[in-house]
Amino acid sequence: AVVSTQSTxxxxxxxxxxxxxxxxxxxxxxxxxxxxxxxxxxxxxxxTAEMIKLTCTYDEDGDGKFEMAELAKVLKLxxxxxxxxxxxxxxxxxxxxxxxxxxxxxxxxTIEGAELYAFVGDITRYFELKLTLSVLDxxxxxxxKKLGSDTIDVDAIKSILSKDSxxxxxxxxxxxxxx
Numbered sequence: 001a002v003v004s005t006q007s008t009x010x011x012x013x014x015x016x017x018x019x020x021x022x023x024x025x026x027x028x029x030x031x032x033x034x035x036x037x038x039x040x041x042x043x044x045x046x047x048t049a050e051m052i053k054l055t056c057t058y059d060e061d062g063d064g065k066f067e068m069a070e071l072a073k074v075l076k077l078x079x080x081x082x083x084x085x086x087x088x089x090x091x092x093x094x095x096x097x098x099x100x101x102x103x104x105x106x107x108x109x110t111i112e113g114a115e116l117y118a119f120v121g122d123i124t125r126y127f128e129l130k131l132t133l134s135v136l137d138x139x140x141x142x143x144x145k146k147l148g149s150d151t152i153d154v155d156a157i158k159s160i161l162s163k164d165s166x167x168x169x170x171x172x173x174x175x176x177x178x179x
Contacts, residue, residue, distance in 0.1 A: 089163040111152040
């Protein structure tokens with residue numbers, strides 16, 4: 001079993017899927033990110049094997065490959081962090097601070113790389129679009145094109161989540177989905 005992922009950095013051979021060793025590293029990083037310090041390498045190995053067994057249950061298209069949308073169903077997704085902020089239509093400095101705290105794993109003042117994909121994933125889920133890598137790539141491309149940068153800073157966060165920007169992004173993505 002393999003997991004589809006083109007933009008997360010775990011796909012070392014760039015074939016579009018995570019093989020066992022790559023998926024094991026993903027699982028290890030997942031445990032580190034969740035501050036689960038008592039997890040041993042043996043535990044990671046066991047959890048990885050269990051996750052791969054779940055492929056049979058959640059492999060909706062039966063292709064033997066574990067795609068991002070399928071993985072999202074296995075891993076319990078938390079409530080959309082951005083939903084209430086987007087609904088308010090304005091982004092305060094307090095919101096930006098909480099956004100950086102939530103998405104920014106290296107604790108600097110920007111969102112980039114995998115952090116950006118997590119941020120964009122919540123925007124995508126807010127639009128109720130199917131969470132696939134192609135949709136995520138499309139949203140990231142749209143945002144970075146508009147900003148002229150693949151690093152999202154404080155001002156960019158406010159700009160992206162402004163009422164007008166969200167409306168424009170939604171229209172663009174929905175139009176692209178219906179083509």
